[in-house]
Amino acid sequence: MNGLLVRALRLSLGGTAVLGGIDASFARGRVAAVLGPNGAGKSSLLACLASLRAPDSGTIMLDGQALAAIDPRDRARRIGLLPQTADVHWDVDVATLVALGRYPRRGRWGESDEDRAAVARAMAATDVTRFADRRVETLSGGERGRVLLARVLAGEPEWLLADEPLASLDPAHQLDVLDRLRAVAGEGAGVVVVLHDLNQAARVADDVVLMRGGRIVAAGAPETVLTPALIAQTYGVEAHVGHTPEGQRYVIPVRRT
Numbered sequence: 001m002n003g004l005l006v007r008a009l010r011l012s013l014g015g016t017a018v019l020g021g022i023d024a025s026f027a028r029g030r031v032a033a034v035l036g037p038n039g040a041g042k043s044s045l046l047a048c049l050a051s052l053r054a055p056d057s058g059t060i061m062l063d064g065q066a067l068a069a070i071d072p073r074d075r076a077r078r079i080g081l082l083p084q085t086a087d088v089h090w091d092v093d094v095a096t097l098v099a100l101g102r103y104p105r106r107g108r109w110g111e112s113d114e115d116r117a118a119v120a121r122a123m124a125a126t127d128v129t130r131f132a133d134r135r136v137e138t139l140s141g142g143e144r145g146r147v148l149l150a151r152v153l154a155g156e157p158e159w160l161l162a163d164e165p166l167a168s169l170d171p172a173h174q175l176d177v178l179d180r181l182r183a184v185a186g187e188g189a190g191v192v193v194v195l196h197d198l199n200q201a202a203r204v205a206d207d208v209v210l211m212r213g214g215r216i217v218a219a220g221a222p223e224t225v226l227t228p229a230l231i232a233q234t235y236g237v238e239a240h241v242g243h244t245p246e247g248q249r250y251v252i253p254v255r256r257t
């Protein structure tokens with residue numbers, strides 16, 4: 001079966017159950033937002049989906065094939081991960097770092113015109129072209145975050161897993177990145193994005209997965225999942241949910257329950 005399918009996934013770290021039996025499915029051409037309080041297990045789930053962590057038990061199937069059995073280079077071509085931290089402990093310029101994201105797709109003869117075009121597109125989409133010659137460590141936190149997103153986009157993965165890609169971004173660049181995620185899904189890739197901002201999730205997601213304590217509380221369309229009752233159950237906050245005149249759902253946390 002096509003898609004990224006997770007069944008009975010369990011993961012313990014340092015003796016603590018971090019994922020307590022996750023069942024979820026993600027589809028190409030859709031944006032899924034994974035939400036939940038700090039420590040819910042969102043990043044751990046993404047790390048398992050990216051094969052960075054091996055679960056204790058359970059299965060992850062990618063288009064009918066066990067993820068763990070896929071050749072690492074093929075996996076790197078198919079799955080791109082934007083990790084949570086925007087740290088780059090490496091003296092490298094922006095263009096070089098972004099081009100590295102293309103590496104899994106490069107043929108044996110080195111960089112092609114198509115590779116260069118994909119890198120240029122990724123840099124334009126994240127508004128970092130003008131930083132091409134800058135050392136990455138001289139960028140601001142938000143600029144660096146955009147460069148790291150460009151690196152993943154340059155690889156044009158079939159699956160884009162992004163862990164809090166809006167962290168440190170100003171509102172204009174947040175909208176750019178959300179539009180980009182939608183465009184990537186529109187081009188046929190599957191997008192799984194961890195977010196903290198419920199409004200941005202409502203804006204971008206086809207599907208929302210709410211997590212708490214290493215388990216899934218609810219999953220489904222934003223209208224069915226981003227409700228005051230489920231938000232209270234997941235985050236322990238009372239929220240006001242409404243719609244803008246344009247019909248966009250908004251969620252304002254009002255107080256702790």
Ligand SMILES: Nc1ncnc2c1ncn2[C@@H]1O[C@H](COP(=O)(O)OP(=O)(O)OP(=O)(O)O)[C@@H](O)[C@H]1O
Pocket residue numbers: 013014015016018036037038039040041042043044045084
């Ligand atoms: N190496 C480790 N040893 C012990 N516990 C760990 C380890 N790594 C993560 N954890 C714990 O696993 C739980 C899930 O962490 P994870 O990073 O997946 O949460 P998250 O939902 O992404 O949180 P946040 O919103 O804060 O980024 C947390 O309680 C965390 O403290």
